[in-house]
Amino acid sequence: MNVFIEGYKNRMYDFFRWRTETSFVYKLIMCCTFACFTGLMAQVRFYLPFTPVPITGQTFAVLLSGVMLGKYYGGLSQGIYAGLGFAGVPWFAGYSGGIGVLLGPTGGYIIGFILAALFIGWVVDSNIRARSFSGMLGLMLFADIMLILIPGTLWLYIWLNLFYSVSIMEALMMGFIPFIAGDVLKVFAAGTAGGLIIPKSA
Structure with missing residues (x-):
């Protein structure tokens, strides 16, 4: 059992080192992968009346991208998701896309x-204590x-008051x-999921 645990910890360290030191091309591929994953999860949806x-x-997908890709690249993955979606790629909720989504109720x-x-x-990436389960x-x-929720609600409030x-x-x-x-x-x-992948120490 101890051998298994040590092997598992080593795999976590290997992944963390790889995702930090790998080339920009591989990091960009991971960003695009998470952008696609976010688009896929956007289709898992239902509406309240x-x-x-x-x-x-x-x-x-958003929260996990930050953990898996680290500083800059987690945000880049979501920037790719948002940018391509606003450009017309239909991977927002309900297979929608275009600048109208940014200007609509969910843009925020x-x-x-x-x-x-x-x-x-x-x-x-900067704080080891944040990698504990409770910290994460x-x-x-x-x-x-x-x-996410507060900026989204503020934008929703502005959008609703246009009409x-x-x-x-009520916006809350x-x-x-x-x-x-x-x-x-x-x-x-x-x-x-993040706690199973990211090492708890440097």
Whole structure:
């Protein structure tokens, strides 16, 4: 058993070293892979009757990209996802794409994906304590709330008020509160997956 555990730890160190030291071309390939994975998870969706924002699996892919790709490249993967999607690649929720999505009710969340992945990657690479299971859960939950849900809800509030008179509390009920429980589950799943891959010490 000890031999198995040591071998597993060595594989984690090998992966962490490889993803840090590998060439830019391989890093770019990994970024594109995670962009595609985010697009795939965007199709795992369902809508609530009182909000134009769907519940999707994207958050899981976004959080995991920060851990797997590290600083800069986690954010780059989501930048590729957002940029190509806004350019017309139909991999946003419901196989949608185009600049209209950026200007629509979910544009703020997509921009938040970039910020969250950048932040998670930077912290995981810079702070060993963030690689513990509890540290990773706290980090991901913070990034999800502060860098995805809050910017997304603020943009939703602005967008809604272009057409209706909506209070900030109504915007919270449409763009923030309904997503907390599901996002906690996605944070737990991404934190567990990340914890199995990233070494807990330098």
